[in-house]
Amino acid sequence: MANKPAPRQAFNIVIVGQSGRLQYEALLFAASLRAMSPGFEGRLFVAVPQAGPMWEGNPEIRNGEVLDALDRQGAEILPFESRVFGQSYPQGNKIECLSALPAGEPFVFFDSDTLVTGDLARVPFDFGRPGASLRREGTWPEPTLYGPGYGAIWKSLYDRFGLEFDSSLDPAQPDEYWEKYLYFNAGYFFHRCPQEFGARFLDYARSIRDDPPVELVGQSLDPWLDQIVLPLVIHSFGGGRDALPPGLLDGDVTCHYRLFPLLYARESDHVVKVLEQVAAPNKIKKVLKGYEPIKRLVYQGRGQKVRALFDRDHLPRKEQAIRNRIKSNGFWMR
Structure with a gap:
């Protein structure tokens, strides 16, 4: 008798939305999700940072037409507080919003400047082995002429958090080439629990921001902090660069257009056809x-x-x- 396929695991999706450009991107994401993946059974959260001391203005979505349109697409507004980042580093929204998601429910985070272009049911997520986007360039670090190099910089970060370094390396790549070292774009990532993942993401990010290892002297943390920390978090939970088959996310099923x-x-x-059809x-x-x-x-x-x-x-x-x-x-x- 043939083995039965493993049951498909339900999961939630979270994107960040706030006043300005992101609220419109969030609406396009929601519309493309409903059009291209109509069988999606989870909840779609639009995480919205709340006004407070970490923001100069009010980042909340106050456009009633946008809110009504998101509601028609089945999106749920998810308020969250900015306690560590906010205006000074808005990329931190993707870290801090995770604390507002339901604990113990698998999630996929997508940047709001993403379109769903195929059926998400095709993506074989294993939420016990987290992963993230490999659609990236070698943007960080930028080793200086006199060192330290890629290896020493990345090892200092793994050492900071007591993580095993060698198993994160790609043996197919040469030493001191950026792709040898675990590095992701933070345009999507996933895990079995947003509370666990988010707490570790925030802990690591705050530690590196406030007290970077000496090997990071001369390296810019803005805007790269989320992408510096993300490989460490994913590795700490047993994930890696092979968590998903290639060609699905950032491929046939989603597009991070930016x-x-x-x-x-x-x-x-x-992708252009999907954009123009869902916007019509x-x-x-x-x-x-x-x-x-x-x-x-x-x-x-x-x-x-x-x-x-x-x-x-x-x-x-x-x-x-x-x-x-x-x-x-x-x-x-x-």
Whole structure:
């Protein structure tokens, strides 16, 4: 008798939303989730930082049309307090919001500038072995001429938290090449419990921010702190770079586009089609037109003009070159 497939584990999704650009990205994420993964059975949380001493202004979503549209897409607003980061490091939202999620319920965090482009049921999550996005460049650290190098910098962080270092290394890569060392983009990550993961993420991040190892002298922590800490947390829970098969998240099932001009410049025809289809219904269109880049690039057709500037099969190797070409043609918006 053939073995029965393992039952699919329900999970929640969390994205961050706040006033300004992120509230519109959150609405697009929610709309794409419902359109492309209609069988998703978990809860979709839009985590919203609350006004307080860590913010200069009020980061909460106060646009009633956006809130109504999110509600129609089945999204739940999840307020959380910023106690460590806030205005000084808004990337810390993805760390602090985890404390507000239901304990013991598996979760996937996505950056709000993500589209769901396929069925999430295809993704074989093992929430006991966390993972994160491998769609990244070697942005950190930047070893200096006189050292320390990649190995010494990363080992100092593993040593700080009593973590075993050697098993985090990729033996297929040469020493002192950035990909040998565990490094993720924080555009998505997942685990069995947001409370456990979030508490460790926050503990490690605060420790490195407030008291970095001497090996980090000369290294910038802003904006890289979340991506510095994330590999340590994932490794500490037994996860790694092989936690998911390639080609699903950041592939056929989701797209972390980051900014709309970059989406039109480099993403597939399918991603552009999903964006334009989920943005088309009048009730959503009325809301999204309040954000100028979506209004001009999606609804007024400037995105297709950006698209015509590039051959997707022969894109510039560096993202900065893509940005510069868009800017020189007068189409850059964020």
